[in-house]
Amino acid sequence: MKKIILIYMMISLWGYGYDYPYKDPYLATVLATPPKYMAAFKDTSFKEIRLDLKRGSAPPNLWYLDGFRFGLMAQDHEAPLTFLLAGTGSKYNSYKMLTMSRILYQNGFSVIMLPTSFDYNFIISASETHAPGFLERDSNEIYDIMELALDKVKDKIQYQETYITGYSLGGTVALVLGKIDSQKKHFGFKRIIAVNPTVNLYDSAKILDNMLDDNIKTEEELDQLLQKIIVGIMEYTQENGKMTIDEAAIYSLFKHLNMNEDELKILIGLAFRFVSIDVNYITDVMTKTGAYTDPSKKITKFQNMSEYYSAVNYSNFQNYIERIGFKTYKKLDKTLTMEKMIENSSLKSVEDYLKDAQNIAVVTNEDELILTPDNLEYLKETMAGRIKIYPSGGHCGNMFYKENVNLMIRYLKRGELK
C-alpha cells in the first residue's frame, strides 16, 4: 500500500508544475501551443538560398520543386550558429520551421534552416537515390549538404560555435549527424538537441499509417470528414465574420467542430498520408520504378494528375518502402534484406555514440504518439541523464511552449537540462 501511495505521489509531483494546456496527446498534436503560452519571438525574415547540387532535376510537372533550397536567418554580429532540421515532409520554411528559427534567432542564434530527407525538394534535388528512408545514407547526404550550405553563407555570418537542433525526423537525423561528425570532424558541434525524435522510422511510420487505416475504410468516410471541416468553416465564418488562418482561429474552429478522438487520429493520419501519397508518386517518377507511373511515358508540364492520384490510391509509407524504397536500395546492395534495412533506420544503429556522447540531449513527451512503449523505454535507457520527458504534449505539440523553449535554449547555451 505504501508503495502505491509513494508511486502515486511521485507521479503527481512529476506532473505538477507543467501547465501545458492540452493533456490529450491527439489534441496537443493537432492544436500545438496556443499563442499566449508560446515563447516570445519576432517576425524575423529569412533569406532563401539555392544550392546547385547537380543530383537531379525535377520532371516538367514538378518544375516548382526544382533546385535545392534552404534558409538563413543571420544575426548581424558574431553569434552561435545552429543548423535547424525539419520534420518529415516539411519544407525548410514550413510554419514549424519558421517559428523555431525565429525563437532561436530571438535567443541570439544565427540559424541555417534545412529540410530533411522526406522533403520533396530534397528528394528531387538533393538525394542521390531519390528514395529516402535509409537513415544512415540520408544523414550522410544531409551532412554533405550542410558543408556546402555553410560554405555558401560563410560571408554572411560570423560565428565561433556550431549546434544542431531538429524536431521529429529532424531530431533523429540530428543525433545521427552527431555520430557522423564525431568521425568526420568537419563541424565539431558544441551541442545537439533532438526534440521529439523518432527512434525507428518504420515503427513511427506504421503508427501514423495505422491512425488512418484503422479508422477509415472508404473514401466516403474521408469525404464526409472533409465536408464536416468545410461545414465547420462555413459556420465559423458565418458566426465570426471572415476567418483569418491563425492559431487562435484554428483552435476555435476545432472547438466548434468538437471532434472525437477517432476523428483527431484520422486527421493526424491524414496529414501524414498526404505526405506519403506525394512521396510515393514523386519517388516513383524520380527512380523510374514504375509502381504507379509508366516510366516510358513522357510527362508534360501541365500533366493531368488525377489518374496518378487514383493509381497511388492512398498508398501509405509502408507501401512506399516495399514498392520503391527497398527496391532502390537493393540495386545498390544485393545482400540487403528488409530486416537489415529497418535495423539501419533506427537510432539503435548509432547506439554506442548515443550512450557515450556528452554533448547530446533528447526532449520528448511521455504521451509521444510516434513512439512505441519500447521506443520510449529505449530512449530513457540509452540517454539516461541526457533526456527530458514532459508528461504531455503529444507529437511536437508542446515544442513552442515557453517552458520547453527555455529548457532547449538553456541546454544549447549552457548544457543544462533542468
Added chain:
Amino acid sequence: MKKVFILITLIFMGCSNVKVAEKIPNNNNNNNNNNNNNNNIEKITVTENFNLHLNGGNSNIMNAYDPFEPLNRRIYYFNYHFDYWVSLPVSNSYKFFLPQTIRTGVGNFFNNLYEPISAINGVLILDYKTVFTGISRFFINTTVGVVGLFDVATLVKIPEHKVTLNDTLAIYGVKDGPYLILPFLGPSDLRNAGSLLTTFVLRAPLDPLNVYAGSDTLWKDLTIKGVEAVDLRSQVDFQYYSLGTPFEYEYVRLLYLRAMEIRTSNIKEN
C-alpha cells in the same frame, strides 16, 4: 495540418459565393451552443455522396466535370505568375502601408456595396429574410456606418447574409457546368463565372451609392474593382504551387467543388 485549412479558406475567399447562411434541419454535427446568442446563425449540413472508394478499389474522389482541364492548368500557371509578379507585391504593400483598421474599413465598404445585390437575389428566390437583411444592413451601414466603412449592422445583431446570383441560379435548377480556373480570380465554374460577369455588367443599376457609373466609365469602374480585388487578396493566405504537392490542382478543385456542392444543396433545401 494548416495547409488543409488554408486551402479551404482559399475556396471561400476566392469565389463570390462566400458566407451565405445556409439552413438545413437535423444537423448533428453541431454542438449548438451558439444558437442561444444568435438566432440568425443557421445550420449547414454535409451532402451525401456514395460513389467513392478507398483502398478496396480505384480512388475516384478526384473525378470532376473538368473538360477544359488542359486550359485550366495553363490558366492556373498564369495565375501563379500574375500573383507572384503583380498581386502579391501590391497586396503586400497594401498591408504594409495601411493599418488593419483601414483595411477592415475598405473590406466593409465593398461588402456594403453588395448588400443591395443580396437583397435583389432575396426577391428573386422569394426569401424575405435575405431581402430584409440586405436592405436593413445597407441602410444601417450606409448611414450610421458612414457609407459602409463600419459594419454597425453586425454589432446590432444583423449579420451578413450574402446571396449571389450564382445561388439564385442554383435554386432555379441551373447546373454549375464545367469547372473553370478564371484568369486572375482562380477556381470557379461556368454558372459562377456567368453570375460574376452579369453582376459586373449590371454594376451601375445595382449600386445605389453611385460608386460605379456604368459602361461610360469602364476603366474607372475596373479600377474600383481592382481595389476590391487587392483588399480580397490581402486576406487570402495562399499562393499557387505553395503546397508543394503534385496534386495541388486536384486538391483545390476537390475543395472548391465540395464547398459548392454543400452550399448549393443547403440553399436548395432552404
